[in-house]
Ligand SMILES: Nc1ncnc2c1ncn2[C@@H]1O[C@H](COP(=O)(O)OP(=O)(O)OP(=O)(O)O)[C@@H](O)[C@H]1O
C-alpha cells in the first residue's frame with residue numbers, strides 16, 4: 001500500500017486537477033459574486049483532499065539535452081536504495097563509471113525516510129506522440145524523477161533532505177567514477193571538429209602508497225598531508241587561501257617520482273592532468289588549459305627543468321631540414337612552422353599559473369612538479385607557498401627495500417636481509433634497479449635466488465662506483481698536476497722574459513759607455 005503512495009498521490013492529484021480544470025471552465029459563466037466562492041472553496045477542497053507536494057527533476061537541462069547534474073546525483077542516490085527494494089531494475093554502464101549502475105526502472109517507486117519523514121520517488125518516462133516521421137524515435141523521450149511528500153514537511157524536504165540526497169549522490173558518483181589521465185592537445189586542434197584542450201585515457205595505474213618503496217615515516221607524513229588537504233575546504237576558506245597545494249618531487253631518475261604521482265591519484269581519487277609545456281605556445285594558452293581542469297585534479301609538470309628555460313624561453317628547439325621542408329605541402333609546412341616556434345611560456349607565466357587568482361577556480365587541486373636537478377630551478381618557482389612541500393626521493397634505503405621485498409617476493413624477513421642492509425648502506429642504488437633485480441627471471445626462480453641476484457647487483461654497483469670514484473680521483477689528480485705544470489711553465493716563461501729584459505738593458509748601457 002505504502003509502496004505505491006507516490007503514484008496514488010499523483011493519481012489523486014490528477015483527479016483533483018481535472019476537477020479544478022472543469023471548475024475554471026464553468027467559472028467564467030458564473031456571476032462575479034459566485035466566482036469568489038468557487039475560487040475559495042475549490043482551493044480549500046484541494047488542500048483538504050490533496051495534502052501532498054510534488055517536485056519534478058528533469059533529466060535534461062537545456063536544448064542540447066545535456067544531463068542535469070542534480071538528476072544524475074538523484075539517480076546515484078536512489079540506485080543504492082532501489083537495488084534492494086525495487087524488483088524491476090535497469091543496469092547500464094554510465095559514462096565514466098567503473099562499474100555497472102543499477103537504477104530503478106521506469107515507473108518504479110522507492111520509499112525513502114529522512115528524520116522520520118517518509119517521501120516517495122517515482123521515475124516517470126514520457127514519450128510524446130509522434131506527429132511526424134523520424135529516424136530517431138527515441139530522441140524525444142523525456143524522463144524525470146517525481147518526489148512526493150506531505151506538505152507538513154515542506155521545509156525539511158526542500159532544505160535538508162534534498163541537500164542530503166544531492167551530496168550523497170555526488171559522493172557515490174565520485175566513488176564509482178573511472179579516473180582519467182589527461183594530456184594537453186596542441187592548440188591548433190582545439191577548435192577543430194570535436195576538438196578539446198585535453199585528451200584522456202582511462203587511468204589504471206596500480207601504484208599505491210602501500211606499494212611505494214619509501215621510508216615509512218616519510219610515507220606517513222605525505223599521506224597525512226594529502227588527507228589533511230582533501231578535508232581542508234573550511235580551513236582554506238577560513239585562512240583566505242585558494243584550496244590548492246603544490247608539491248615538488250625531486251631526486252635521481254628511477255627513484256619513484258612518477259610512481260608517487262600515480263599513488264597520489266589513487267589515494268585521493270583525483271584525475272591526473274599531465275601538462276606538456278613544450279606544446280603550449282604562450283601564457284594565454286597555459287591559462288586556458290588550467291581553467292579547463294576540473295576540481296579534484298592533479299596538475300603535473302614532469303621534468304620542469306627541461307620544459308622551460310627559466311630565463312624565459314624554451315630550451316627545446318627542433319632542427320629543421322630546410323630543403324626537405326620546401327617540398328612539403330603548405331598546410332603541413334605551416335603547422336610545422338608553428339610547432340617549431342619557440343614557446344612564449346615564461347617563468348612569470350608559470351608563476352601566475354600557480355599563484356593567479358583564476359587558479360583557484362574549480363575547487364581543490366594539487367600541482368606537482370618533478371625534477372632530477374632541484375639546484376637548477378629558479379628559487380622563485382619553488383619557494384614555500386608556491387611549492388608547499390618539497391619531497392626528496394632518493395636512493396633505496398633498507399626500509400624501502402623491505403617494502404619492495406614484500407611486494408615482489410611476499411617476504412617479511414630472510415637471512416640475507418642483513419647483508420642487503422649493509423650493502424645498501426654502502427652503495428647508491430635506485431628503487432627502480434632494486435625492483436628490477438627482485439623480479440624473478442623465470443617462473444621457477446625462487447626468492448632466495450632473487451635476493452642473491454640483488455646482492456650480486458649491489459656488489460657490482462659498489463665496484464663500479466669505486467672504479468668511477470678512483471677514475472675521477474685519478475683524473476682530478478692529473479688535472480691538478482697539469483695545472484701545476486702549466487703554472488710552473490708560465491712562471492718560468494715570465495722569469496726568462498724578465499731575465500732577457502735585464503740582459504738587454506745591461507748591454508745597452510755598456511754600448512752607451514763605449
Ligand atoms: N619508490 C619506489 N617504489 C616502488 N617502485 C619504484 C620506486 N621507484 C621506482 N620504482 C619502480 O621503478 C620504475 C621507475 O620509477 P619512476 O618512473 O617512478 O621513476 P622517476 O623518479 O619518475 O624517474 P625519472 O626521473 O626518470 O622520471 C617504476 O615503474 C617502479 O616500478
Ligand SMILES: [Mg+2]
Pocket residue numbers: 257258259302370
Ligand atoms: Mg618520472
